[in-house]
Amino acid sequence: MAAILPPSMLGILGGGQLGRMFAVAAKTMGYRVTVLDPDANAPAAQFADVHLCAPFNDAAALKTLAQTCAAVTTEFENVNADAMRELARTTRVSPSGDCVAIAQDRIVEKSWINKAGLPTAPYLAIESVEDIQVELSPYLPGILKTARLGYDGKGQVRVSTAEEARAAYANLGGQACVLEKMLELKLEVSAIVTRVSSAQMAVFPVAENSHENGILDVSIVPARIAPALAASAQQMAQSLAEALDYVGVLAVEFFVLADDSLVVNEIAPRPHNSGHYTLTACLTDQFQQQVRAMCGLLPGRTDLLSPVVMVNLLGDVWKEDGREPNWDVLAEAPNAQLHLYGKKQARPGRKMGHFNVMAATADEALEQAEALKDTL
Template identity: 50%
Template sequence: MILPPATIGVLGGGQLGRYFVLAAHKLGYRVLVLDPDKQSVAGQIADEHIIAAYDDVNALNYMATICAAVTTEFENIPADTLDYLAGHIPVRPDAAAVRICQNRSREKSFLQAHDIPHAASLNITTEQDILMSPASIYPGIIKLASSGYDGKGQQIVENKSEALAAFNQFNSQPCVLEKKLDLDYEVSVVLARDDCGNIEFFPVAQNVHKHGILDVSVMPAPAFPDHLRVEAESIARLIAGKMDYIGTMAVEFFVAGGQLLVNEIAPRPHNSGHATIDACYTSQFEQQVRALCGLPLGDSRAHSSAIMINILGDHWYQGSDGQTKTPDWQALLSIPALKLHLYGKEEPRPGRKMGHLTILTEQSGNWDLMAANVRQKLS
């Protein structure tokens, strides 16, 4: 066990890293953040912020000297960095797990190899792969194999010629071409797994995306039948077990035609797990700290149902009167049992996650009405 006041490290310094720092501080750890962005919102509140590239050997050597163990909050950390650090200190999750999750074609091969249901997909590395694609894959979605997030690096394509155009637009970088499904709804399973293989599941969340970005997440998922919950947890358990995963992980699922299909795997806490901060005995971030340090996992159960709504930078804008508009904080904070979270980002940009809010409520079946009420106060 790594005990406080040891220093632990996190690669990546966005809002997920910021909550990791807060959870670690609550337990008495010191935290070092490595993120090249000097404005890093995790770096702002960490004990130390190393501003360097993720493959800067001097920075990694320093991190390995100072930290008792390291985790990540961002799947696009070079896996070689995790391997390098693992030569000196425990790294959780390990490079092998992150390597799979950071590349959609490796992820699909992993799902295929373990017979885990997912949307039909093809790896695309040349135009020839598109010319050979079966008609049944259309309408499809072309997704960059690596570095996409929040719906970026994706394009809906109706046929081969649109697929070719999209592939060219992505500069012929490796992609996957996936069948576009008619979704009933989407859910995610967030779990924590320790170094003995014990797993704690958070309640399954139901997720609504807008323009490819998570908008609303309801926990527990109101329309999700229990037999599918059991199946989703068993798939997530299989994935975490096959990766020998240590830490907090999320599995995003599609439900289409009443069937579960894995969409993608995040080797880190997840936006749809933010409600765990206010609604669960142990948050997804505290579990990440506990798993990293070899402490017993906490109780993941929820003490309340919750609705989580993301706050994007779109809600800050210049009005026609020349004034800067911001969300109506007064009205929002008057909603009962509403918890406001802002991440400390200086610059609001469209599509940028500035914060979120969580409403604790036993009436989460009315989530769409509550979300509409919040939206009105946001803009």
């Protein structure tokens, strides 16, 4: 297929921070951008040529996207996969609606991961109340997760006994769930792969991720794990992209267990919060890769230019009376880059921005990043 070149119009479903950083990358390369998002203040709208301010399933807005965009992508997985399949009848859509549908449902997702020959935590798929009337001990203590619409730790209940698991399932209203064995994690890491075709793949350096209340807090790159283990995570991410015949940017989250084995946790069919370090520290960033892949261009090189630490800025950092944090020190730190997403309302847990700190080693970057966060 012929490559799509500037100044073609590119469309994106969703106008949050991921859509905003996509729009910046696309505009920088000379493309035009249309964003579909129902929020008049969508962070991506500030950088878009066209903002279709309508619901994601709005037929007229989807028709405009199909007619005016040379290619369409998404910034979130909970977009209607059928709408993406419909768009694909008239324009180029990546990733495919089929791949997005896989990432939307933990039951389908895990079976695909296993089918690709990769390990997951032991899990039980629960589609109806009969499914949970079996011996649950292989999955306990465990986490009951809703199959759909969970993110940032939402839709999850920790359970230790079969009674607790069954009660929690009933409490979630009997919706489809997975009961996953709670594993002892040494670390969490992620690998982000860009795939245009089997012959055209590039994978970013592995990030080490720490979470706070189920939300990503800090990513450290390179991950402080053995190089062979990092290479194996990259390899697994690539083989998953291949198994899915995936086109676009695919993020793969892993658990590192006590014996240094890797287990796939979940995937995201888009750039990922743990890849924001690439904006500062890689030759090509993850949003440039998203643009390149959807346009059928070769992925760019993913070399790490320097050890780097990314720190998320949640609404919790804002002052109680609504005042901004003290940006003065962070904004002029010579080895730091501040990114704010232009969201009007700061709320606890809401992702408002992030900053990247580069230093000679990952440990040094971490130390400096923590000190900078303390100045806010």
